[in-house]
Amino acid sequence: MSKSATVTPPAAPPRTARTRTARTRALALGALASGMLMIVLDGSIVTVAMPAIQDDLGFSPAGLSWVVNAYLIAFGSLLLLAGRLGDLLGRRRMFLAGTGVFTAASLLAGAATSPAVLIAARFLQGVGSAMAAAVSLGILVTLFTEPGERARAIAVFSFTGAAGASIGQVVGGLLTDALSWHWIFFINLPIGLAALALAVRVLPGDRAAGTDAAPDTGTARGLVARADVVGALLITAGLMLGIYTVVKVEQYGWVSAHTLGLGALATALTGAFIARQATARTPLMPLRIFRSRGVVGANAVQMLMVAALFSFQIVLALHLQRVLGYSAAETGLAMLPAALVIGAVSLGVSARLIGRFGERNVLLTGLLLLVTLLVLLTRIPVDADYATDVLPLMFLSAGFGLALPALTSLGMSDAGEEDAGLASGLFNTTQQIGMAVGVAVLSTLAASRSERLLAGGAGRAEALTGGYHLAFGVGAGLLVTAFVVAYVVLRRRTR
Numbered sequence: 001m002s003k004s005a006t007v008t009p010p011a012a013p014p015r016t017a018r019t020r021t022a023r024t025r026a027l028a029l030g031a032l033a034s035g036m037l038m039i040v041l042d043g044s045i046v047t048v049a050m051p052a053i054q055d056d057l058g059f060s061p062a063g064l065s066w067v068v069n070a071y072l073i074a075f076g077s078l079l080l081l082a083g084r085l086g087d088l089l090g091r092r093r094m095f096l097a098g099t100g101v102f103t104a105a106s107l108l109a110g111a112a113t114s115p116a117v118l119i120a121a122r123f124l125q126g127v128g129s130a131m132a133a134a135v136s137l138g139i140l141v142t143l144f145t146e147p148g149e150r151a152r153a154i155a156v157f158s159f160t161g162a163a164g165a166s167i168g169q170v171v172g173g174l175l176t177d178a179l180s181w182h183w184i185f186f187i188n189l190p191i192g193l194a195a196l197a198l199a200v201r202v203l204p205g206d207r208a209a210g211t212d213a214a215p216d217t218g219t220a221r222g223l224v225a226r227a228d229v230v231g232a233l234l235i236t237a238g239l240m241l242g243i244y245t246v247v248k249v250e251q252y253g254w255v256s257a258h259t260l261g262l263g264a265l266a267t268a269l270t271g272a273f274i275a276r277q278a279t280a281r282t283p284l285m286p287l288r289i290f291r292s293r294g295v296v297g298a299n300a301v302q303m304l305m306v307a308a309l310f311s312f313q314i315v316l317a318l319h320l321q322r323v324l325g326y327s328a329a330e331t332g333l334a335m336l337p338a339a340l341v342i343g344a345v346s347l348g349v350s351a352r353l354i355g356r357f358g359e360r361n362v363l364l365t366g367l368l369l370l371v372t373l374l375v376l377l378t379r380i381p382v383d384a385d386y387a388t389d390v391l392p393l394m395f396l397s398a399g400f401g402l403a404l405p406a407l408t409s410l411g412m413s414d415a416g417e418e419d420a421g422l423a424s425g426l427f428n429t430t431q432q433i434g435m436a437v438g439v440a441v442l443s444t445l446a447a448s449r450s451e452r453l454l455a456g457g458a459g460r461a462e463a464l465t466g467g468y469h470l471a472f473g474v475g476a477g478l479l480v481t482a483f484v485v486a487y488v489v490l491r492r493r494t495r
Contacts, residue, residue, distance in 0.1 A: 057114060068122075071123065074126025081284070094132075096199055103188060109185040139203065170335070235284065296489065298407050302430050305434070308476070310439055342400050367399065367403055367486065
């Protein structure tokens with residue numbers, strides 16, 4: 001009897017430990033989502049404050065674009081390198097460093113009193129964003145290994161990114177109108193400090209491939225060789241040059257010497273990087289990652305989808321402001337129902353549907369809804385009524401709440417623990433490239449169409465609406481292509 005009394009009690013601690021572990025994972029997800037929310041908010045919140053920034057700091061029209069471009073170039077070009085360094089040095093360490101850099105750069109941006117200081121701060125924000133975002137998914141998929149838990153965690157993470165973009169427009173308009181544009185950057189300080197404080201406590205220390213011990217206690221040995229510095233320089237220069245070329249297309253044109261020359265050089269640098277990865281002893285991006293149909297297909301679909309949805313998030317906002325006369329705050333509030341729908345679907349529906357029908361089927365359904373959304377936007381009238389012509393379409397944005405979690409799961413599904421940071425960096429890189437291409441292609445086509453209509457005698461509102469209709473139509477075509485790629489390349493997986 002005494003023996004049973006001494007043996008029975010130890011059964012309780014494992015349950016307590018499991019509960020504590022589940023709570024810690026939930027808090028870790030909160031830290032990762034907070035970091036992503038800050039990054040996504042910053043990407044959209046600045047768009048509605050651009051006129052105020054230009055008036056206050058005296059930006060030229062061409063110079064003002066660098067408030068966005070400096071961030072986009074740094075963020076998009078450094079993701080792949082940051083992801084691999086996260087695998088080598090430790091993803092926890094990279095996330096903490098990136099969040100710290102981004103928060104400090106936000107303080108510098110908010111305090112900027114000249115264009116040069118603001119552009120430099122925006123570049124540093126892009127560096128910090130790349131460091132944190134590149135490893136976030138890698139941390140997530142190693143924390144949540146059970147399929148159901150992982151699907152729910154990815155749904156929360158995806159919602160943060162999708163809804164944060166729409167919320168950013170609302171917050172940006174309200175802060176700019178009520179206080180000043182400086183506060184669109186200062187708002188990052190409490191979010192960043194809270195994310196750092198939580199992450200230090202709950203993110204697990206992962207063993208780093210570039211050290212002999214855990215990243216929090218070990219010292220790097222031979223990191224320069226293991227990080228493939230030559231490959232890193234090639235791909236960073238290639239991506240930076242390529243993204244710069246794309247974002248300047250609207251100024252120079254697609255067939256100008258500037259675009260073709262820099263585009264050829266960026267392609268050559270990227271080709272040299274791929275050739276090196278095939279022969280390097282310790283490649284920055286092992287080409288084995290491209291043997292996975294899931295990884296290749298998911299990244300291709302994401303690039304097309306993000307490029308297409310620029311027409312919904314930005315072009316629709318432009319229509320509301322330039323054609324219907326909405327203010328910045330009114331535009332943000334008008335787009336808010338989309339964020340609510342995306343959030344409801346991401347958090348409440350997507351994980352259960354993925355568990356029952358699989359990622360591929362949920363992704364295809366989401367893409368069909370998004371195609372329908374953009375096709376209907378091609379018919380939006382010049383004198384559109386929000387309640388009857390715009391608001392009903394917001395419900396179709398549920399497709400994004402279905403597609404993004406499924407796509408994220410597919411993009412990370414076949415990555416081993418040693419390549420989780422790399423896969424995360426690659427997934428985020430294709431997202432940024434898709435965004436840059438969407439901005440360049442759709443904005444250029446819309447502007448050209450509007451100019452032709454104006455030259456033909458159309459009124460300003462009619463000309464702008466015609467250009468936006470073209471952008472919506474091209475976006476729908478990109479989504480149809482994404483649907484075909486997903487259907488052909490991505491395989492059904494037995495669950």
